[in-house]
Amino acid sequence: MRQFKNPQRDQQLLVAHINLDSVAPIGSAVRAINDLIDVLDTSEIEKKYSLDSITGRLPIHPKTILKVCLFAIHNCRFSLRKMEYDTGMNLAYRWITGDETIDHTTIGKFLIENRECVENLFTQTMLIAVAEQLIDFEVLAIDSVKLRANASHKQDRNFSGLNKEETKVAARIKELLSNVEKETNEIKGLKTLQLREQKLASAKIMLRERIDSKAKDKSESETKIIEEKEKINLTDFDAHKMQQANGEINPSYHITTTEDTKSDIITHYQVNAVDNDNKALLPAIAGSAEKCAHGHETIVADPGFSSFENLEVLEADEQTALIPDKRFDVDARGDQKRGKYDRSNFKYDSSANAYVCPADNTLEKISTIHVNGRAQYRYANAAACAVCPFKTECTQGDKRTITRDANEESKEAMRVELAKPENKKIYTLRAHAAESPFGNIKHNLKYRILLRRRTERVKIEVGLLCILHNLMKIKRGTQGRGMS
Numbered sequence: 001m002r003q004f005k006n007p008q009r010d011q012q013l014l015v016a017h018i019n020l021d022s023v024a025p026i027g028s029a030v031r032a033i034n035d036l037i038d039v040l041d042t043s044e045i046e047k048k049y050s051l052d053s054i055t056g057r058l059p060i061h062p063k064t065i066l067k068v069c070l071f072a073i074h075n076c077r078f079s080l081r082k083m084e085y086d087t088g089m090n091l092a093y094r095w096i097t098g099d100e101t102i103d104h105t106t107i108g109k110f111l112i113e114n115r116e117c118v119e120n121l122f123t124q125t126m127l128i129a130v131a132e133q134l135i136d137f138e139v140l141a142i143d144s145v146k147l148r149a150n151a152s153h154k155q156d157r158n159f160s161g162l163n164k165e166e167t168k169v170a171a172r173i174k175e176l177l178s179n180v181e182k183e184t185n186e187i188k189g190l191k192t193l194q195l196r197e198q199k200l201a202s203a204k205i206m207l208r209e210r211i212d213s214k215a216k217d218k219s220e221s222e223t224k225i226i227e228e229k230e231k232i233n234l235t236d237f238d239a240h241k242m243q244q245a246n247g248e249i250n251p252s253y254h255i256t257t258t259e260d261t262k263s264d265i266i267t268h269y270q271v272n273a274v275d276n277d278n279k280a281l282l283p284a285i286a287g288s289a290e291k292c293a294h295g296h297e298t299i300v301a302d303p304g305f306s307s308f309e310n311l312e313v314l315e316a317d318e319q320t321a322l323i324p325d326k327r328f329d330v331d332a333r334g335d336q337k338r339g340k341y342d343r344s345n346f347k348y349d350s351s352a353n354a355y356v357c358p359a360d361n362t363l364e365k366i367s368t369i370h371v372n373g374r375a376q377y378r379y380a381n382a383a384a385c386a387v388c389p390f391k392t393e394c395t396q397g398d399k400r401t402i403t404r405d406a407n408e409e410s411k412e413a414m415r416v417e418l419a420k421p422e423n424k425k426i427y428t429l430r431a432h433a434a435e436s437p438f439g440n441i442k443h444n445l446k447y448r449i450l451l452r453r454r455t456e457r458v459k460i461e462v463g464l465l466c467i468l469h470n471l472m473k474i475k476r477g478t479q480g481r482g483m484s
Contacts, residue, residue, distance in 0.1 A: 030096065068087060125474065126470060149239035151251040235453065240254075281301060295319075298320045361381055379404065
């Protein structure tokens, strides 16, 4: 009678010979990563190894470890232990390593010890793109993303919270030390508490520095409010609470990249100290120019990067830029809250230094105030507003007041430039070039949370992601013609 065929695992098998080259055909991702990493100069990393010793195993070549890391990221395998597993069980990884299994601690130690070299390797990928004419230095697109940190918001503490926890830990340590005869598990618990006490002390020092920085030139009451609101995460001191695209508020890192729009090659990346696009813009432009040894003709960025300070610096540097402000964005969507009496419908008369409202009344300058160190002029006409039949549609106060920055002309000039047809066409390049890398990272690579903690280690992860992005773009850009 016929039966189902079951696996016979106890029999002696003759393992077939496998040509590892067959798992990495020309044009495959693993072959492209291998060939492009071979082009990079890793001599600075190689100098750290001592090859003179006649004892011990030969070290794994740095390029081999880089290839494993990048191919793992390409396959959405971010954990070091998964990388170790794959080098032993996956034929494509075995092709990379020459049938060697690489321990996860070896990979982790390599990345930590060479974290400063990752940025140099990224720069090399960008320079390869320049040599292959995949960068034309015409339009530089800038954007930021917030990636969730490997930390829970439940570990956030303000200064008061740190003091309370420090008191509790100190009391528990005192209690354990008072016992003459200690159990083994109590000794372990004591060590854990002592480490926690050290972490709390370090957190207090760092949080105090943040508070002092924000409270500079503030009153005593304002300083107290800052002290109550400012928090630090005990799992990852450098992570800050940020609202992400899905609306969630989590400890995260703010990352900015710059891309040349010809082939969407990333020319610079940076992990920012705070969630503030305005502060990230100028360092990003400078970082790109430094790495490329060449600036771009035009800078394009979304309204989040628009500020008077940024526009003033760009104008002083004679740098062409297309960066709409939030008002321009609202007007383009037709999303004015006050309709006919929205601020955009109040026309400024530079010769009279006054505004003309939609009801043809003149609002003259009445005062000057200072906000965040910048002069702001206020315009109003209380007498005209008092008898205006449209007052209730225009304002709920006694009079309508318009505030104008001392250098409002910079944003007005930018709006004029953005309205030109040729500049509209240039600005449309921004969306794909600036946002597609983040779409690829989050959607295709499924990379939504950072695994490493602290800024220096997060830079390693971001650097590897950007290197992989550029390698894949170079592969696509040189396909069919080979690299020169």
